Amino acid sequence: MPIFLQCDRCTACCRWPGQVKLTAAQITELAAHLQIGEDLFIQRYTRLNQARNGLALMDQADGSCVFLDGNDCRVNPVKPQQCRDFPNLWNFPGSEQHCRAKPIEVTADEWRRRIKLATGRDREPE
Ligand code: SF4
Ligand code: SF4
Numbered sequence: 001m002p003i004f005l006q007c008d009r010c011t012a013c014c015r016w017p018g019q020v021k022l023t024a025a026q027i028t029e030l031a032a033h034l035q036i037g038e039d040l041f042i043q044r045y046t047r048l049n050q051a052r053n054g055l056a057l058m059d060q061a062d063g064s065c066v067f068l069d070g071n072d073c074r075v076n077p078v079k080p081q082q083c084r085d086f087p088n089l090w091n092f093p094g095s096e097q098h099c100r101a102k103p104i105e106v107t108a109d110e111w112r113r114r115i116k117l118a119t120g121r122d123r124e125p126e
Contacts, residue, residue, distance in 0.1 A: 002125035
């Protein structure tokens, strides 16, 4: 049976070192959600990504994402795909030591339904 990782909203993934890369479409969506222009959005909330070939979300002084507010994401309805996809569609060796998502055994149909809800994507269980 497929395993779905149920996020418990611990926010560790919004706090650990790394980067949330942005596509042009995501910048448009985020700026619209915040009701500001894209230029202002870029100036206020982004930085050059590590490869220096695009933009990523800025960090707060403590290293957490610029949109983390307490335990809430200020842009949750339009958060970047990278955020939506973790930890079910991508993760990294050792991430389970920090991420508190609970593994739940579900049917294939239920896995598809949950993945669609969490990520917006249509995927098949492996
Ligand atoms: S955009 Fe939201 S979900 Fe993504 S890292 Fe920032 S606070 Fe977390
Ligand atoms: S995906 Fe994991 S690390 Fe991120 S908020 Fe959910 S449980 Fe925490």
